[in-house]
Amino acid sequence: MTHASPSPGRADAEPVVVARRRAVMALTSRATEAELAAALDRVGRPAFDDIRAPQTGLVMLRGRTGGDGAPFNLGEATVTRSAVRLASGEVGIAYALGRDAAKVRLAAVLDALAQQDAPGLDEALAPVATRLAGQQDLAEARSAATRVDFFTLVRGED
Amino acid sequence: MYVAVKGGEAAIDNAHALLAHERRGDPSIPEITPDQIREQLALAVDRVMAEGSLHDRDIAALAIKQARGDLIEAIFLVRAFRTTLPRFGASEPLDTSAMSVRRRISATYKDLPGGQVLGPTFDYTHRLIDFTLAGGAAPPAPATATQGEAAPHVTTLLDDEGLIERNPSAAPDAPVGDLTREPLAFPASRDLRLQNLARGDEGFLLALGYSTQRGYGRTHPFVGEIRFGTVQVGFHAEDLGFCVDLGTISVTECEMVTQFKGSAEAAPHFTRGYGLVFGQSERKAMSMALIDRALRTAEFGEDVVAPAQDEEFVLSHSDNVQATGFVEHLKLPHYVDFQAELGLVRQLRSEFAARQADLDAMRKEAAE
Numbered sequence: 001m002t003h004a005s006p007s008p009g010r011a012d013a014e015p016v017v018v019a020r021r022r023a024v025m026a027l028t029s030r031a032t033e034a035e036l037a038a039a040l041d042r043v044g045r046p047a048f049d050d051i052r053a054p055q056t057g058l059v060m061l062r063g064r065t066g067g068d069g070a071p072f073n074l075g076e077a078t079v080t081r082s083a084v085r086l087a088s089g090e091v092g093i094a095y096a097l098g099r100d101a102a103k104v105r106l107a108a109v110l111d112a113l114a115q116q117d118a119p120g121l122d123e124a125l126a127p128v129a130t131r132l133a134g135q136q137d138l139a140e141a142r143s144a145a146t147r148v149d150f151f152t153l154v155r156g157e158d
Numbered sequence: 159m160y161v162a163v164k165g166g167e168a169a170i171d172n173a174h175a176l177l178a179h180e181r182r183g184d185p186s187i188p189e190i191t192p193d194q195i196r197e198q199l200a201l202a203v204d205r206v207m208a209e210g211s212l213h214d215r216d217i218a219a220l221a222i223k224q225a226r227g228d229l230i231e232a233i234f235l236v237r238a239f240r241t242t243l244p245r246f247g248a249s250e251p252l253d254t255s256a257m258s259v260r261r262r263i264s265a266t267y268k269d270l271p272g273g274q275v276l277g278p279t280f281d282y283t284h285r286l287i288d289f290t291l292a293g294g295a296a297p298p299a300p301a302t303a304t305q306g307e308a309a310p311h312v313t314t315l316l317d318d319e320g321l322i323e324r325n326p327s328a329a330p331d332a333p334v335g336d337l338t339r340e341p342l343a344f345p346a347s348r349d350l351r352l353q354n355l356a357r358g359d360e361g362f363l364l365a366l367g368y369s370t371q372r373g374y375g376r377t378h379p380f381v382g383e384i385r386f387g388t389v390q391v392g393f394h395a396e397d398l399g400f401c402v403d404l405g406t407i408s409v410t411e412c413e414m415v416t417q418f419k420g421s422a423e424a425a426p427h428f429t430r431g432y433g434l435v436f437g438q439s440e441r442k443a444m445s446m447a448l449i450d451r452a453l454r455t456a457e458f459g460e461d462v463v464a465p466a467q468d469e470e471f472v473l474s475h476s477d478n479v480q481a482t483g484f485v486e487h488l489k490l491p492h493y494v495d496f497q498a499e500l501g502l503v504r505q506l507r508s509e510f511a512a513r514q515a516d517l518d519a520m521r522k523e524a525a526e
């Protein structure tokens with residue numbers, strides 16, 4: 001696998017790349033195909049080939065006994081993965097819940113661009129981050145409005 | 159015994175074509191789409207995902223459409239679908255303490271960090287048919303409020319005082335039992351029991367949970383906490399060499415706090431039962447937690463006296479795909495079996511008749 005050339009003299013350069021790839025994948029796994037296509041249009045769509053055509057399979061999801069104890073198998077989820085190689089050599093890999101092959105292929109291209117530290121990548125994915133944060137905030141705010149405010153009735157004895 | 163029977167092909171083809179016709183219903187009514195099922199029959203989708211043991215809302219919605227709303231048939235379809243896919247591996251254990259909470263209630267503490275958050279619930283509704291829904295009017299926008307404080311697991315509050323048993327941790331890299339790979343054997347470890355219950359039939363688990371409340375294996379349970387919300391799925395991908403975030407799923411978790419256990423070495427403390435289910439299903443999560451605790455009877459040195467405490471009984475009959483397969487197989491041709499039974503009953507009847515004739519003859523002789 002080809003890694004982005006690390007910044008000269010930085011021993012922790014690879015974890016920085018890994019952190020960036022993880023951050024990009026946390027967005028691409030939750031994005032739609034249309035959102036990723038728009039992001040690639042913004043950042044400039046590179047030439048690429050499939051190394052591994054998108055493939056849908058299963059990941060066994062695990063829980064923990066009592067919430068924090070020993071793991072157990074809760075049930076599976078569909079997951080799609082893809083691997084691409086850019087003309088410039090980077091290998092991009094992506095995984096996401098669901099069965100959307102076209103989306104995961106674009107996510108793999110974005111993973112390859114994350115390794116290049118492609119300029120404008122964060123900005124190109126910003127609309128996805130904004131949508132996800134907005135949806136999460138709204139859902140949490142709606143639940144917060146259903147929180148019970150207990151009050152004690154004052155008895156008239158004293 | 160099954161018998162090869164030929165000659166039904168045309169009838170079967172026509173029966174399936176008739177099924178497809180009936181599935182569509184009155185063609186003057188718009189056809190339902192899987193998207194509509196996914197969005198508007200979300201709890202049916204949740205049940206099919208949980209008992210189909212496959213988290214995929216679109217597959218579950220399509221299965222419900224194909225099954226004409228027969229949820230056990232839909233679960234069967236989902237189980238069959240999963241067998242067509244390769245497995246990439248297992249996720250990191252879901253961190254339910256980091257859940258983005260939509261609903262969170264406790265029946266043991268009124269005031270607790272994070273509060274009682276009712277969320278979208280049927281509780282406190284009057285269970286009166288709402289005829290306005292027939293008209294399709296848009297509901298009012300839900301209220302919003304500023305988000306509150308974090309909601310830690312309620313049992314951690316008890317844990318701080320040592321009042322509740324600790325959840326068992328696993329040895330690092332200890333294998334996690336998987337009943338989709340190895341046939342279930344008894345006694346089953348708790349990880350296998352939880353996997354079995356998580357995909358078990360909601361009605362079966364509900365009835366068994368109810369039986370423990372009515373005295374068949376009483377544990378005196380309290381709902382320490384029920385929470386429903388979204389959790390992220392982490393997966394260590396071999397080809398990447400690091401853990402990636404696959405996305406978000408919704409789960410319901412129930413922690414049941416049950417009556418005491420103590421010993422010469424340990425002071426009395428509460429015990430636990432645990433339930434975790436895909437989607438929003440408190441009935442299932444609560445039932446699972448009741449049965450998880452009931453199945454720990456032997457672990458606590460108590461006698462197994464009730465059905466819910468008998469792991470072979472519970473775990474062998476919880477799977478509705480297995481159950482429906484064996485019950486419904488009785489519909490299949492048993493012509494030769496039945497011919498054998500017919501021959502047997504005719505022979506028994508002729509023997510009976512011969513004995514009766516002998517008795518009659520003896521009685522007649524005695525009378526004369």
